[in-house]
Amino acid sequence: MTTQHDISRQWTTRARHGLLSALPADKLLPDGQPTYVASWIYVFGVATVSALVMVIATGCVLAIYGPTWWHVSSIGHFVNSLHLWSVEVFFFAMIVHLWGKFFMAAWRGGRALTWMTGGVTFLTSIGAGLTGYVSQTNFDAQWIATQAKDGINSTGIGSVFNLLDLGQMLMWHIVLLPLAAVALTGLHVLMVRVKGVVPPFATETEHHHG
Amino acid sequence: MYFETLVGAVFPLTHPGHYFHWHFINVSYGNIVVIVLMVVAFVAALVAPFPGRGRRGGHR
Numbered sequence: 001m002t003t004q005h006d007i008s009r010q011w012t013t014r015a016r017h018g019l020l021s022a023l024p025a026d027k028l029l030p031d032g033q034p035t036y037v038a039s040w041i042y043v044f045g046v047a048t049v050s051a052l053v054m055v056i057a058t059g060c061v062l063a064i065y066g067p068t069w070w071h072v073s074s075i076g077h078f079v080n081s082l083h084l085w086s087v088e089v090f091f092f093a094m095i096v097h098l099w100g101k102f103f104m105a106a107w108r109g110g111r112a113l114t115w116m117t118g119g120v121t122f123l124t125s126i127g128a129g130l131t132g133y134v135s136q137t138n139f140d141a142q143w144i145a146t147q148a149k150d151g152i153n154s155t156g157i158g159s160v161f162n163l164l165d166l167g168q169m170l171m172w173h174i175v176l177l178p179l180a181a182v183a184l185t186g187l188h189v190l191m192v193r194v195k196g197v198v199p200p201f202a203t204e205t206e207h208h209h210g
Numbered sequence: 211m212y213f214e215t216l217v218g219a220v221f222p223l224t225h226p227g228h229y230f231h232w233h234f235i236n237v238s239y240g241n242i243v244v245i246v247l248m249v250v251a252f253v254a255a256l257v258a259p260f261p262g263r264g265r266r267g268g269h270r
Contacts, residue, residue: 038263040255092244096252 023194030193036200044097045192051090052185056178058083063174067137087129094122106198114191121184128181131173134163145169 007013061079062070070076098118107115134145149163162168218224228239237245 035263038260040258040260041252044251044255088244092248092251095248096255099248099252100255 023190028193033197034199037197041096041100042197044093044100047093048090048097049185049189051086051093052181054086055083055090056182058086059174059178071138087132091125091129094125098122101198104198104200108198109195111191111195111198114188114195117184117188117191121181121188124177124180124184128173128177130163131169131177135166135170135173137166141166 058079062083065076070080101115101118130144130148134141134148145163149158152158152161152163161172230237230239230242
């Protein structure tokens, strides 16, 4: 017979209690933010996420119609350009976000995992950018692949990551790296919600002394 | 077509890129422009007033 004690020891029960205590609904979707968040420097994180949404959406449209469409049709060119420029906005906003968080020392107050997931997302995005350039199926892609292969081979990962293999690069670009980037971004945003936005130095000092 | 011709006249995309080269530093002028714009956006984000900051009440 299943007792209340048995139910409370189930992994689903323990996981639910753990998740709800770490991230209650009012922390996951809060009504307001601390006053210090009213600054343009805090806008670049959400700008990065917005650009990522646009990157994924335009990438899905490119995946539906394929290379011939994005090379020869006007609307294909347009969606291809949207994909490129949303990536430009993504990296631009992410770098400004990175500078802002670096000078805030945003890893303070138990936020190391938030900082590290951000760093790994940045590295993953660089991989997604490179595989995107070599997946264009044009001369630009061939040029970049032949120029970059020696650098990649010098790192020792060339045996499992071949820039000249279009099929492999395309699948890294449209399956593995987007999955990793979206999962890491999700974890990063959840960590921000769990720990809250890092306070400015002065506010933190007041908080400790007050 | 007119637009492409106009853009091509200002930014000739069929020619090799131009690079800033000093010792081991080798950066295309296009990338320098982007880096400068990022620095400008960073500084502007620190100094530009945020709309509604005075009115808004926060948690702290």
